[in-house]
Amino acid sequence: MxxxxxxxxxxxxxxxxxxxxxxxxxxxxxxxxxxxxxxxxxxxxxxxxxxxxxxxxxxxxxxxxxxxxxxxxxxxxxxxxxxxxxxxxxxxxxxxxxxxxxxxxxxxxxxxxxxxxxxxxxxxxxEYYRIATPVTNPVRVQIQLPAELGGPTTFPLADISCGGIAILDNKMILGDAIGKNYADCRIDLPEIGQVTTALQVRNSLDLTLLNNKTNRRLGCEFVNIPRGALSAVQRFITRLERERNARIAGLS
Structure with missing residues (x-):
C-alpha cells in the first residue's frame, strides 16, 4: 500500500x-x-x-x-x-x-x-511508547521454557512498549539469557485478551533493593509479532495511558 x-x-x-x-x-x-x-x-x-x-x-x-x-x-x-x-x-x-x-x-x-x-x-x-504496567495487578507473560528449567513459566511485566516488554525475573530462572529467543510467549493483557509472540532478550539489569534482595529486569523485543497482536498491544498501551492521565487529572 x-x-x-x-x-x-x-x-x-x-x-x-x-x-x-x-x-x-x-x-x-x-x-x-x-x-x-x-x-x-x-x-x-x-x-x-x-x-x-x-x-x-x-x-x-x-x-x-x-x-x-x-x-x-x-x-x-x-x-x-x-x-x-x-x-x-x-x-x-x-x-x-x-x-x-x-x-x-x-x-x-x-x-x-x-x-x-x-x-x-x-x-x-x-522507546516513545514504553509505559509501566500496574504493580497491584501485574500483567503476566508465560514463556515456554524447556522441561529442565521447569517448563512453561509465568513472569510479571515491568513495562510494555510497541516494540517489546520488560519482565521481572527475580528468581533468576532465565540466567544469562541475553540474545536468546523464546517462541510462543503468551501475554495476558487485561480487558484486551491474550497475545502470542516470540521474544528475544536484549538486555538485563540487576537492581539491589534496600532489603538486599536483588531484582532482575530483562528487556525483551517482540520478534515477528503478528499484526493483530501488535494492534492489541497498542490498544492496551492506549488504555494504560488513559487511566494514568485520569489519575493525574484526579490528583491535580
Whole structure:
C-alpha cells in the first residue's frame, strides 16, 4: 500500500494503521497547523516534491495541499495515478496515500486537492511508547521454557512498549539469557485478551533493593509479532495511558 517506504530504516519502526476518521482528521490538522513539510512521492518515479497541508475540509472530504513552483513537476503530479506522502508530527512519522489529485485554488492561490484519506500509517519509535504496567495487578507473560528449567513459566511485566516488554525475573530462572529467543510467549493483557509472540532478550539489569534482595529486569523485543497482536498491544498501551492521565487529572 505504501511502496515508497520499504527501506531498511523501517525495520526499526512499528507501523500502526489508523482507521478512525476523527484521529486521521486530528493528525492531518495538526500537521497543517504546525506547517510541517510533507514529502510527496510520485509512484513509479524518484520524483519528490515538498508540499504542506493548507486546509483539511472534513465536511467536503478534501485535503488542500500547496503546489510546486515548478510547473512541469505539477503536471507530473497531476498525471500520477498514485501519490505517497510522508511527514512527521511530534517525532512520529506519518504516511498516507492518494489515488487521485486535482488542481484547484485555495484562498486565491494555486493548490492541489486530494480526497480525505481513509487510512494512514503512524510509525512510532519503540522507546516513545514504553509505559509501566500496574504493580497491584501485574500483567503476566508465560514463556515456554524447556522441561529442565521447569517448563512453561509465568513472569510479571515491568513495562510494555510497541516494540517489546520488560519482565521481572527475580528468581533468576532465565540466567544469562541475553540474545536468546523464546517462541510462543503468551501475554495476558487485561480487558484486551491474550497475545502470542516470540521474544528475544536484549538486555538485563540487576537492581539491589534496600532489603538486599536483588531484582532482575530483562528487556525483551517482540520478534515477528503478528499484526493483530501488535494492534492489541497498542490498544492496551492506549488504555494504560488513559487511566494514568485520569489519575493525574484526579490528583491535580
Amino acid at each position: 505504501y511502496p515508497h517506504f520499504q527501506d531498511a530504516e523501517l525495520e526499526n519502526w512499528h507501523d500502526f494503521e489508523v482507521e478512525s476518521r476523527r484521529e486521521i482528521f486530528a493528525l492531518l490538522r495538526g500537521i497543517g497547523e504546525k506547517n510541517q513539510l510533507i514529502r510527496m512521492l510520485i509512484q513509479g518515479e524518484a520524483d519528490v516534491c515538498v508540499t504542506s497541508i493548507l486546509e483539511v475540509d472534513d465536511a467536503s472530504n478534501i485535503v488542500y495541499l500547496d503546489c510546486s513552483i515548478d510547473q512541469e513537476q505539477n503536471k507530473r503530479i497531476l498525471a500520477s495515478r498514485r501519490l505517497s506522502f510522508e511527514t512527521t508530527l511530534d517525532k512520529v512519522r506519518i504516511l498516507f496515500a492518494a489515488d487521485q489529485i486535482e488542481a484547484t485554488t485555495f484562498e486565491g492561490n494555486p493548490a492541489f486537492k486530494i480526497p480525505f484519506p481513509a487510512t494512514l500509517i503512524r510509525l512510532q519509535r519503540r
